[in-house]
Amino acid sequence: MRNNNRKNKAVEQTTTPYAIYGFFRSFRESLEDDNDFSDFISTLTITPMKDVVEMVLPFFHRSSDPNLLTQFQILIRQAEQNSTFESTLMRVCDAIDMLGKVEIALMDERLMDSYLKAMQFDNASASHQQVWSGLQKFLNEECDPVTKKRMERVFAEQKAGDELGLNDDILSTANHLVGDDSLYIDILETLQLNNRQNLPWDSVIMRIQRNVEQKKPQVWPMLRKFLDDVHSGRAIDFNFYWDYIDYQYMNHSNSIIDDQYINDQYINDQYINDQYINDEDALLQQKFSNINLESENDGANVIEPPQTQEAQRKQQVVQ
Structure with a gap:
């Protein structure tokens, strides 16, 4: 027995x-x-x-x-x-x-x-x-509060990845550029409004800018450039951003970021801060219009468990 x-x-x-x-x-x-x-x-x-x-x-x-x-x-x-x-x-x-x-x-x-x-x-x-x-x-x-916040970040990244097609490289770069989990989660949720509520991209950017400038204004210049690169569909030079991130950690730990770094180190980047090329903008509008997911919890900070592939397959069969 x-x-x-x-x-x-x-x-x-x-x-x-x-x-x-x-x-x-x-x-x-x-x-x-x-x-x-x-x-x-x-x-x-x-x-x-x-x-x-x-x-x-x-x-x-x-x-x-x-x-x-x-x-x-x-x-x-x-x-x-x-x-x-x-x-x-x-x-x-x-x-x-x-x-x-x-x-x-x-x-x-x-x-x-x-x-x-x-x-x-x-x-x-x-x-x-x-x-x-x-x-x-x-x-x-x-979970203690710190662990719970890390879990919230994982779920927020999963949703953003599913809805916006953001891969791990993009998410990791954005996370390190922001350097604050709560603010990073807010940004991911705001980005999804472009799909969920058909909010124009310029309006999404304005919301993110207001939030960032209230909580961590020093990160906005480089974050704005990165978001525009992602939105435009251009090939992203991740080395550029990670060199910048490393530079900040090594030289400006816990201090205001030196915005002049962008000009001093990358003077030939030819980045235009607030203008979009018309054909790129039209292409992106088409890209984002293909994704139209509705959420009953829009605006609510509720943690939803991510769907497994099995659940997604079942949902497709029902539809």
């Missing part, structure tokens, strides 16, 4: 959402090229369970940890035998990139386990309201 209890407990420990995420994290770290991991996830997502081990075997040959293949075979065997576990496995798989960002924000294994439980990754029938309530309880009761 005791042996059976120990076996059941061991199986339970290896089939929790946190254990599944732990496997994916370990496998990712064992690969030299992160593109291999992305391809592995894509293959796992589209391949039937009975064929998946054979299809992903080449990725494990590139892994520095040979034991991970055995662990993966056990996971797949359990998924073949238990449809509920298969659903949990695929839900974690779908959300793996987002979960990586959450783990960095939480910086604590216990909190990460609690987050996965709050999001009910092992309960495919959980309603949106149940997940939302669990998430709010987790943030309010288990």
Whole structure:
């Protein structure tokens, strides 16, 4: 009887959402090229369970940890035998990139386990309201204010990425240019008004400028240039911005930014602060008009759990 209890407990420990995420994290770290991991996830997502081990075997040959293949075979065997576990496995798989960002924000294994439980990754029938309530309880009761703010930033970036097509490079650069999580989140939410409420870009910029100049005016000149670069669709010289960010950290830590740096170091940039080329503006209007997402919580600072790929697929079927 005791042996059976120990076996059941061991199986339970290896089939929790946190254990599944732990496997994916370990496998990712064992690969030299992160593109291999992305391809592995894509293959796992589209391949039937009975064929998946054979299809992903080449990725494990590139892994520095040979034991991970055995662990993966056990996971797949359990998924073949238990449809509920298969659903949990695929839900974690779908959300793996987002979960990586959450783990960095939480910086604590216990909190990460609690987050996965709050999001009910092992309960495919959980309603949106149940997940939302669990998430709010987790943030309010288990996270300190600093950790909660980092989580708010992760969710704000996820929404901005989904709605505006902003990639991680753009978001990271903007975050470091601003240097303040609360202000950065406000800026991301304001940018989305261009889509949600069809607010003209100039009006969006004016709102952001007023907010920034009230709270951190020294960051506005370079942030304005960056936002215009993103909006225009021009190729962004990230080295330019990161050189500037590094310059500020090294030479102006906790002090007013030297705006003259822009002119002294990049006199040939030919940036025009308030004018837009007509054809670029027309192109952007078309680009942003293609995205028209409505939100019941416009104007409210409510943290919504991000959708997994599985949830998005279900939503598309309903539509």
